[in-house]
Amino acid sequence: MVEPTLTGQISLPPRPLKRGERVWAFVKWLVLLIFVAYLALSLYKTEFNPIMLFTEGGSIREALSQVLRPDWSVFGQLVVLMNETVQIALVGTLLAIIISFPLAFLAAKNLMLGTPQGKVVYSLTRLIFNVLRAFEPLLLAVLFVMMVGMGPFPGVLALGLHSVGMLGKLFSEAIEGIDQGPVEAIQACGGSRFQVIWYGILPQVAPSFLAFSIYRWDINIRMSIILGIVGAGGIGAVLLQYLKLYHYQKFGTAFLIILVVVTSLDYASAWLRTRLGQK
Amino acid sequence: MPAPILAVENLVHTYPDGTQAVRGASFTVNHGEIVTIIGLSGAGKSTVLRCINGLVRPKGGAVHFHGKRVKYDQESLRHLRRSIGMVFQHFNLIDSLSVLTNVLMGRLSYQPGWMQPLYRFPRRDREMAAAALGKVGLLKEWHKRAGELSGGQQQRVGVARALAQEPELLLADEPVSSLDPLTADVVLGHFVRVVRSEKLAALMNLHTVELARKYSDRVIGVRDGLVVWEGLPAELTVPILKNIYGEEYDG
Numbered sequence: 001m002v003e004p005t006l007t008g009q010i011s012l013p014p015r016p017l018k019r020g021e022r023v024w025a026f027v028k029w030l031v032l033l034i035f036v037a038y039l040a041l042s043l044y045k046t047e048f049n050p051i052m053l054f055t056e057g058g059s060i061r062e063a064l065s066q067v068l069r070p071d072w073s074v075f076g077q078l079v080v081l082m083n084e085t086v087q088i089a090l091v092g093t094l095l096a097i098i099i100s101f102p103l104a105f106l107a108a109k110n111l112m113l114g115t116p117q118g119k120v121v122y123s124l125t126r127l128i129f130n131v132l133r134a135f136e137p138l139l140l141a142v143l144f145v146m147m148v149g150m151g152p153f154p155g156v157l158a159l160g161l162h163s164v165g166m167l168g169k170l171f172s173e174a175i176e177g178i179d180q181g182p183v184e185a186i187q188a189c190g191g192s193r194f195q196v197i198w199y200g201i202l203p204q205v206a207p208s209f210l211a212f213s214i215y216r217w218d219i220n221i222r223m224s225i226i227l228g229i230v231g232a233g234g235i236g237a238v239l240l241q242y243l244k245l246y247h248y249q250k251f252g253t254a255f256l257i258i259l260v261v262v263t264s265l266d267y268a269s270a271w272l273r274t275r276l277g278q279k
Numbered sequence: 280m281p282a283p284i285l286a287v288e289n290l291v292h293t294y295p296d297g298t299q300a301v302r303g304a305s306f307t308v309n310h311g312e313i314v315t316i317i318g319l320s321g322a323g324k325s326t327v328l329r330c331i332n333g334l335v336r337p338k339g340g341a342v343h344f345h346g347k348r349v350k351y352d353q354e355s356l357r358h359l360r361r362s363i364g365m366v367f368q369h370f371n372l373i374d375s376l377s378v379l380t381n382v383l384m385g386r387l388s389y390q391p392g393w394m395q396p397l398y399r400f401p402r403r404d405r406e407m408a409a410a411a412l413g414k415v416g417l418l419k420e421w422h423k424r425a426g427e428l429s430g431g432q433q434q435r436v437g438v439a440r441a442l443a444q445e446p447e448l449l450l451a452d453e454p455v456s457s458l459d460p461l462t463a464d465v466v467l468g469h470f471v472r473v474v475r476s477e478k479l480a481a482l483m484n485l486h487t488v489e490l491a492r493k494y495s496d497r498v499i500g501v502r503d504g505l506v507v508w509e510g511l512p513a514e515l516t517v518p519i520l521k522n523i524y525g526e527e528y529d530g
Contacts, residue, residue, distance in 0.1 A: 190388030
């Protein structure tokens with residue numbers, strides 16, 4: 001027997017092959033090959049051709065140069081519309097918070113899976129969240145414009161409903177992540193079911209609830225710009241109009257306003273959320 | 280001799296995963312008495328304590344509090360838990376709330392309905408919470424967030440929360456196991472002094488024989504979910520400890 005020394009080289013014993021390992025390796029390579037082939041096909045199908053941007057971009061270049069020379073005469077009117085967009089997002093988010101807050105508790109595993117009735121309620125609430133998330137806000141906006149007519153209100157409804165699905169999921173996951181200790185302590189103090197939730201759970205999840213809500217408002221501002229295109233209020237409506245009528249300079253003004261507002265609110269929300277995280 | 284404040288009879292509990300945590304434990308705790316349960320981790324100490332205030336619903340046997348059999352429906356439990364305070368190994372405070380609010384949790388079962396959503400408590404309850412904080416020597420820290428305090432201070436807040444209930448019996452589940460040995464001794468000493476001065480009864484689980492010897496009136500040895508020994512702290516000899524902790528025990 002050879003004693004291994006500090007300087008001596010020890011060769012590793014051969015790694016035992018698992019059953020079917022060779023087959024698996026083959027399958028993995030095959031899947032990768034198929035994926036690459038599909039990607040190549042997709043590039044062809046989508047007529048992906050960056051060169052076109054330069055060879056056939058004459059009109060685009062002309063438009064772009066106009067966009068870069070904004071027409072400030074519409075500034076006041078656009079600020080009013082942008083404000084409406086932000087407000088649609090705000091009210092939509094608030095609506096979503098009010099609806100998803102109570103529902104989130106019904107969709108939290110740790111609270112609901114104890115009893116058979118609880119399991120049913122849990123599954124139903126989760127299903128509602130999933131369905132609401134599946135509906136694109138744009139689709140919902142089209143639907144609500146048909147129902148209540150054009151204007152900011154259908155935008156509020158569309159954003160609100162879609163956000164219920166998103167916020168509900170995030171809220172309930174926050175509830176599932178709590179420390180059970182305080183809950184047990186509140187129970188041991190003789191606290192009611194409401195008190196267990198209000199004093200044992202709420203303080204633990206409040207910072208993340210707030211952070212998720214601010215983040216959602218942030219996303220909804222960007223979404224509500226698009227919603228205007230289908231008639232659901234805000235700056236989006238004129239955006240499409242300017243494009244159709246080749247008013248590129250006015251479009252440029254709108255573009256700038258959106259850029260400034262969205263970026264600054266983005267920073268504000270990120271800053272607020274970090275503050276909440278550090279607390 | 281008056282009837283014991285707590286009588287546990289033939290207590291049995293099996294967890295859903297099949298673990299037989301308690302297999303027929305019987306013992307009593309008298310008024311004004313401090314009783315310690317010792318035994319290995321997993322011997323069923325925690326489960327026994329949790330069966331007494333219904334955090335765990337036992338599968339068999341009975342618990343009598345003040346001679347009345349404990350019922351495990353929600354209403355009876357809420358009533359029972361008013362008179363039994365509990366102190367936890369990991370303190371179980373709400374770190375983001377103030378020390379005072381944490382102590383006020385002990386008054387939850389007296390909080391009027393309309394005040395509940397608002398985090399408000401009647402003046403009398405706030406005074407009682409302040410008094411409880413005074414008893415553990417933390418009155419000055421009432422406004423701090425519970426999470427800011429040191430481990431030893433946090434457990435004293437846990438004790439104050441239990442005291443604010445004006446309980447007759449205190450349960451303490453490994454109250455000092457997450458503290459360093461020195462702090463553990465100080466905090467447990469504090470706890471025992473308060474229990475004595477308030478003339479309460481206490482039942483606690485302890486990790487170390489040394490602390491059990493120092494601070495209890497009576498010791499119960501639990502092994503594999505059964506009470507295998509009961510006696511005075513002074514009677515804890517090595518053969519008895521070997522019986523409780525297994526042959527590997529070395530004093």
